[in-house]
Amino acid sequence: MTQEAVLQFKDLDVKFKTEFGRVHAVKGLNLEVRPGEVVALVGESGSGKSVTATTALGLLPKNAAIGGETVVGQHSITKLNGKQLRTIRGNHVAMVFQEPMTALNPVIRVGEQLTEAMEVHGVAFGREAWSRAVDLLKAVGIPNAERRAKQFPHELSGGMRQRVVIAMALSCDPEVIIADEPTTALDVTVQADILDLLRSLKDKLNTGILLITHNMGVVADMADRVAVMFKGEIVEHGTAEEVLLHPQHPYTKRLLDAVPHLGDGHGQFGSKVNPVTTDELALEVRNFVIEYKRQGKKPFRAVDDVSFDVRRGEIVGLVGESGSGKSTIGRALLGLIPAHSGEVRVLGQDLTKLRGQELKKLRRRIGVIFQDPAASLNPRLPIGDVIAEPMVVHKIGNAAERKARVHELLDAVRLPRSAYNRYPHELSGGQRQRVSIARALTLNPDLLVADEPTSALDVSVQASVLEMFTDLQTEFGFACLFISHDLAVIDSLAHRVVVMQYGKIVEKGTREEVLLDAKEEYTRRLLAAAPVPDPIEQAQRREERHRLLESLGDEVVELDTRELDQ
Incomplete structure (x- = not known):
């Protein structure tokens, strides 16, 4: 050479x-x-x-x-x-x-x-x-x-x-x-x-x-x-x-x-995840089905007979590849997508049966963090108004009380109070995601749905956001459904893990059971494919993945130079 x-x-x-x-x-x-x-x-x-x-x-x-x-x-x-x-x-x-x-x-x-x-x-x-x-x-x-x-x-x-x-x-x-x-x-x-x-x-x-x-x-x-x-x-x-x-x-x-390492568990970012001390359910999903109608075709079943729960003070990681139905479940839990059948009980109330003011009242108790903060924040509103908007929608407090609450939340998510009058485009990606988290916590929710909240962030920004997220969860004690495809992030945060594929749950259990001792073939594939930032360990993991794929009858992807030589 x-x-x-x-x-x-x-x-x-x-x-x-x-x-x-x-x-x-x-x-x-x-x-x-x-x-x-x-x-x-x-x-x-x-x-x-x-x-x-x-x-x-x-x-x-x-x-x-x-x-x-x-x-x-x-x-x-x-x-x-x-x-x-x-x-x-x-x-x-x-x-x-x-x-x-x-x-x-x-x-x-x-x-x-x-x-x-x-x-x-x-x-x-x-x-x-x-x-x-x-x-x-x-x-x-x-x-x-x-x-x-x-x-x-x-x-x-x-x-x-x-x-x-x-x-x-x-x-x-x-x-x-x-x-x-x-x-x-x-x-x-x-x-x-x-x-x-x-x-x-x-x-x-x-x-x-x-x-x-x-x-x-x-x-x-x-x-x-x-x-x-x-x-x-x-x-x-x-x-x-x-x-x-x-x-x-x-x-x-x-x-x-700042890089999360699969297998290192809780406390990777300085803040230890608190154990769950209650059996009280904040979210209960039973036999949940979501279908999309297609003209002239059989309906597409995006979520198929899914059941899991989240206790108060607990973080449950929902993982799987694109198209597995993770984000669809997240949107359905917010009442943004109608369910075909099944039951979703949020804080004791069946979400699928509520309408109008009753549904609006329940939504007050659910916070949401979206994947892309640039798309989920109104570019025409200053940050203070963005964070205060849930209080305005639900008619909570007067102008002075809302401003005081926004300042309190800016402190909680470690943003300077001077950000109050700035616009989203004036902040970095990590700062915008902190604003999204502050907005989600405005009404002191009992349940937080976080849909890939760190996937668009640099690794060091991700680490600081995850550390802050852990601190906030300890302080506010909300239940959280954390949706992600990053297994190392889930490993650092979650108490329990639910793995999805093609709209179905293939495995669920405690963090240790699923991420350290996976039983199902699909989960083992996911874990084997997740890279770690150590070249020696990663070389071993790559060999183990190739052996796993061969044992399951799959081919290892290689460039076929025979096709190029012709």
Whole structure:
């Protein structure tokens, strides 16, 4: 294997000219990727990771002032014009984007998008290009490739769409692939498959990969070397074992300390989860069924005969992959989706039988935290009004009492009182999620439904929000249904765990019973696929997962180079 770098950043410096002055996004960065090597560029949002990667494709906007040099193969990107850049993209460097639905054209069939890339770069044309497109889909593990090639992106699952994007990146045999958060939007089992595919890709085709991520488990699973970015600079650089197991820089240490570790249980974020001391039920779900009507077809059953409960002062984790029915249950518990049958008793009252004022009165006792704070906060209201809105809706208190309550809640969620008159867009993602939590607690709810409340946050922000959440649960004593696909987060918070698949409960029990001694095949698959931020332990877990899949009759995902060699 030649050691000559396929991608180099030499003293890369990027500044953006904005209406508020110059923003120094990348400060004198030096980094290289060699053939057959995975280099992980890690750091939080705003650290400059994606700006660095975009430089390699010559895609930065016109207000960017670029210093230093970016070299792909033997080509200096900063010296090329538009036509020359188009030759470099695809042929020498390709990109796998974070969200495949934004990277794929929704009105063009999958196969045509693959042939377009090949025809633009003169790799293949007509029937030959189509045949190669089908071979590429087979190579990345998509079944029934001939049929899938004729489908539109929306007809594929998230994991399949990401495989299509990887196939597009491979279509012109590039020397280096830049993978920008390639698994963030994927379920844990699909993520494990995609990582297996990328690993197979670099081993068999000797392709260099620059992996951009904030997920330390993914880094432990994939990376040969790791570069940690902070405020536009690389603050630490070394092998995966050096950086993840023996970090030197305070920022790297802080980043790793904030990563939840599956198996470490409660108290990972400094606050111990209190034991439940009562048998009084805050939520009781019995034989719950939710169906969606479809014109001319049999109704789709999204939730099928589900039964579980949540006691006062208890956190129950509801886990499963996308489409398992988790969020549907959460919305139904708020009365936002009608139930087909079954019983939901919230604080002793059957939610499915209440209407009008009775339902509104019960809703006062239920708080909700949504997944995306940017979408769930009214952008036209200042933060004080956002948090006070539940009191206004339910006609509680006067203006002075509401303001005092908002100040009290801002203190509780560790936000400055000066945030009272600021708008949501003026806050960071973590601060907006704290506002969502404050709003959910405005009316002192007895039951809180939290739907993926930390999935959109950086790891250190997630840790501070989870620590605060634990403190608040201890202080206010609310029952909580915590919906998540992150098993490590559930491990750090929950007293009991309910696992769902295809609308049904496949396993439930205490945190220890489900996460440490799973009985059901599906739960074992989920646990085996969850990465941990220790490269040595993760290598063992990966081997154990492959053995588990083989024992269950499943194939381990690998790149099939036979399809590419034809």
